Amino acid sequence: MKLDRPMKRSSALVAAAAASVLVLSACGDSSGETPEGGIDRLNIVVPADPGGGWDQTGRAIQADLEENELVGSASVVNVGGAGGTNGLAQLATEQDPNTLMVMGYVMVGAVETNSAETRIEDTTPIARLTDEPLIVVVPADSPYQTIEDLVTDIDENGQAVSITGGSAGGADHILAGMILEAEGVAPDKLNYIPYSGGGESLAALLGNQVSAGISGVGEYAEQVKAGTVRALAVSGGEPAGQVPEVETLTDQGIDVVLTNWRGVVAPGTIDEEQTAVLTELITDLHETESWQETLTENNWADAFLVGEEFQTFLDEDIETVKTTLTDIGLL
16 A cells, blocks of 8 residues: 555646646535535645645645545645735635635734735634744855854844745744844844745755745755755754754744644635534544655644634634734734
8 A cells, every 4th residue: 555655646746736727716616515424526725836835735635635535536726925815815705615725824924914804714724734843044155154143144234134935924034033033133124035935935045145044944954954055043942853953043042933834724604514524524634644654754743733722723823923923023
């Protein structure tokens, strides 16, 4: 069974890539049937362009659901832009209850900084799935040897020092602001350059177009190992498994811990019975051997929460992010 896994996953990804050129409304042809309490066809909305962390998560969900025959079929559609709030707005018009949207910490911040009309509170929370620390890196030939070197230069030279990362108001942006706040550096000295994908920010780093970069550990780990970028710190409570030699911010005297979680929500219009069906589906997925292998393969920490626990976590996280964005001058 395990030997067949790469073949199944490869065909699922090819099919999903083809489906991602469709608009979200094209996914509305799902039969909506739930034979024996299950789901015939599931729509998975990825509110970002292909290739990033949300896209990887959505396609992993698709592949493992199909591999374990938990659904008849699953399709992925990408709706990129605005830190996920474009996809969030489109989810609000979705009529098919058999729909899940990948989301997470980045979207929580983007809703606030974009003053999005559609909010996460307008969706139906289903599950938190994973979390991941962030990593601060610099080009290999950068003069910065420590995170303190970078912070000191920002304090002295302000916007002449640039930091790249994902969407404005997302986890990368928030971490940059939190580091400066913890070190007593004025928030208006931060020159943050957002990109919609990890590939663009990496290109800017490798081309020495920016001073530093922030992203999930998984997006930069291979570049760190290859020596094309140098890691200054990770943002978790302890070192990351992919780059265990890189010290945490707290170990270097900066009192900041932040992890980037990901999860799934459903349209806000679904009823309690439909919510229970989707919650059971994702719970069954979480319990499969293949999903546990997916977590290991991608170095994703298992952060599974469903039901009232996820609802409570989400409510608290939204309030915390609002406060943090205000404190660091992003709202």
